[in-house]
Amino acid sequence: MTSRTDSQSEVNTEEKAEARDNTRKVFVRTYGCQMNVYDSDRMTDVLASEGYTAATSLEDADLVLLNTCHIREKAAEKVYSELGRIRKVKEERAKNGKPMMIGVAGCVAQAEGEEIARRAPIVDLVVGPQSYHRLPKLLGQAASGTKVVETEFDIDAKFDHLSEQAAAPVRKRPPAAFLTVQEGCDKFCTFCVVPYTRGAEVSRSVSQIVTEAEQMAAAGVREVTLLGQNVNAYHGEAEDGSVWGLGRLLRRLAEVDGLDRLRYTTSHPRDMDDDLIAAHRDLESLMPYLHLPVQSGSDNILKAMNRKHTRDEYFRLIDRIRDVVPNIALSGDFIVGFPGETDQDFEDTMDLIRRVEYGSAFSFKYSPRPGTPGASMEAQVPEDIKSTRLAELQALLSDQQRAFNASRLGMTFNVLLEKTGRQPGQLVGKSPWLQAVQLDAPETLIGSIQAVEIVEIGANSLFGRLIGGQDESVQARHKAGPKVLKEAAFDA
Ligand code: 5AD
Ligand code: SF4
Numbered sequence: 101m102t103s104r105t106d107s108q109s110e111v112n113t114e115e116k117a118e119a120r121d122n123t124r125k126v127f128v129r130t131y132g133c134q135m136n137v138y139d140s141d142r143m144t145d146v147l148a149s150e151g152y153t154a155a156t157s158l159e160d161a162d163l164v165l166l167n168t169c170h171i172r173e174k175a176a177e178k179v180y181s182e183l184g185r186i187r188k189v190k191e192e193r194a195k196n197g198k199p200m201m202i203g204v205a206g207c208v209a210q211a212e213g214e215e216i217a218r219r220a221p222i223v224d225l226v227v228g229p230q231s232y233h234r235l236p237k238l239l240g241q242a243a244s245g246t247k248v249v250e251t252e253f254d255i256d257a258k259f260d261h262l263s264e265q266a267a268a269p270v271r272k273r274p275p276a277a278f279l280t281v282q283e284g285c286d287k288f289c290t291f292c293v294v295p296y297t298r299g300a301e302v303s304r305s306v307s308q309i310v311t312e313a314e315q316m317a318a319a320g321v322r323e324v325t326l327l328g329q330n331v332n333a334y335h336g337e338a339e340d341g342s343v344w345g346l347g348r349l350l351r352r353l354a355e356v357d358g359l360d361r362l363r364y365t366t367s368h369p370r371d372m373d374d375d376l377i378a379a380h381r382d383l384e385s386l387m388p389y390l391h392l393p394v395q396s397g398s399d400n401i402l403k404a405m406n407r408k409h410t411r412d413e414y415f416r417l418i419d420r421i422r423d424v425v426p427n428i429a430l431s432g433d434f435i436v437g438f439p440g441e442t443d444q445d446f447e448d449t450m451d452l453i454r455r456v457e458y459g460s461a462f463s464f465k466y467s468p469r470p471g472t473p474g475a476s477m478e479a480q481v482p483e484d485i486k487s488t489r490l491a492e493l494q495a496l497l498s499d500q501q502r503a504f505n506a507s508r509l510g511m512t513f514n515v516l517l518e519k520t521g522r523q524p525g526q527l528v529g530k531s532p533w534l535q536a537v538q539l540d541a542p543e544t545l546i547g548s549i550q551a552v553e554i555v556e557i558g559a560n561s562l563f564g565r566l567i568g569g570q571d572e573s574v575q576a577r578h579k580a581g582p583k584v585l586k587e588a589a590f591d592a
Pocket of ligand 2 (some may be wrong): 288
């Protein structure tokens with residue numbers, strides 16, 4: 101998993117909704133990783149076909165769904181306090197004779213189950229990540245007054261149903277979108293709750309993914325990020341019964357008309373096979389960015405974390421990747437203060453970071469998660485030591501990120517323009533290396549890929565200048581269907 105985001109998704113399948121009762125409004129609040137963002141979108145697709153449209157505010161909602169994340173400490177407590185706030189809104193609405201249903205979805209729902217319905221009586225529905233396709237039926241049960249708690253692991257059924265949704269008439273989508281190809285994890289790192297909340301690793305079939313990708317392209321998506329907790333362990337069945345790895349899947353998706361950029365996240369070092377590395381060499385549309393968490397640079401800690409590889413194996417892997425894509429931006433996740441981490445272990449992590457040189461990274465203090473082996477390990481590291489180490493590590497990673505960003509100054513490369521910026525007349529897009537790029541450009545260019553010269557480096561983004569050579573595919577697509585624009589990142 102990678103960057104966390106708290107966002108709000110919207111139901112927007114107007115055509116379908118208008119044909120039915122569209123008086124009901126849903127408000128979805130999404131916490132956590134990109135997979136939750138994807139799941140929230142799929143939930144809203146399912147609900148749109150039941151006549152739900154987007155509520156502009158919590159107060160306006162007939163149905164509130166919290167799509168929760170369990171990766172951080174006190175995740176459940178935060179959900180309970182959010183439910184406390186929502187209870188007041190629900191009571192206010194009730195005074196005006198307007199009912200409000202409340203559902204808790206996501207990994208906290210999976211982990212807490214019945215406990216949520218017990219501790220927060222305002223909740224009507226608790227639904228785990230593998231049951232979203234059953235939402236209409238579950239909501240029907242909840243509406244008749246039954247408390248519904250659904251935390252079954254039936255991931256194949258979920259994928260089948262969500263694929264049907266994806267094949268339904270499409271709504272316009274933003275230029276960059278997520279597509280889940282794999283869910284769950286069998287790695288059992290000793291700090292991590294994912295194998296317990298998302299279950300065993302399951303891959304979607306090749307045809308389901310290709311169909312969904314084609315639908316996305318037809319709906320205006322130009323960049324797809326394939327998602328999975330352990331995405332490079334992907335092993336999906338193809339139509340001829342053979343099993344494809346992620347490299348082969350990417351090669352197939354690179355043929356989808358209109359999908360000009362491909363990414364994937366999050367990868368485990370153990371599953372980075374030759375074919376996937378070769379795909380980075382061969383596919384122009386596969387972006388030069390790789391999120392490859394190592395967590396620690398100490399062999400002792402890697403072992404205690406059950407990461408199943410050594411620091412040397414990680415270095416060798418990075419060399420192999422850089423051999424084929426020298427300009428790749430590497431990103432990672434780090435945990436400091438895992439039980440038993442000594443000063444030397446921490447130094448080993450700092451040394452690894454200095455040697456690898458990351459373009460960006462996420463880093464965390466270890467927090468014991470109940471039910472994971474790490475939580476009951478001896479030699480838990482005191483909080484103040486964790487804080488000192490985290491500050492030191494983050495200072496190094498920030499320096500590396502700044503240097504990486506600064507190295508783009510004066511370069512010209514292709515940027516996918518995704519949305520309007522904060523200032524009038526400004527658009528925000530993404531570089532091939534996943535950096536935010538801000539520039540002045542007309543809104544009509546949203547969804548196009550433009551050559552941009554980087555003229556200034558900011559704290560969190562790059563500032564660019566449009567250098568012409570407009571990608572005509574946006575207009576062309578209206579006239580003649582999708583056109584593939586071959587992407588080239590040319591260094592100055
Ligand atoms: N404590 C701290 N960080 C954690 N992560 C996962 N579990 C924990 C934990 N118990 C971090 C890892 C993972 C990222 C998504 O969150 O670095 O890669
Ligand atoms: Fe968690 Fe480890 Fe699986 Fe990643 S690989 S989801 S950290 S158990």
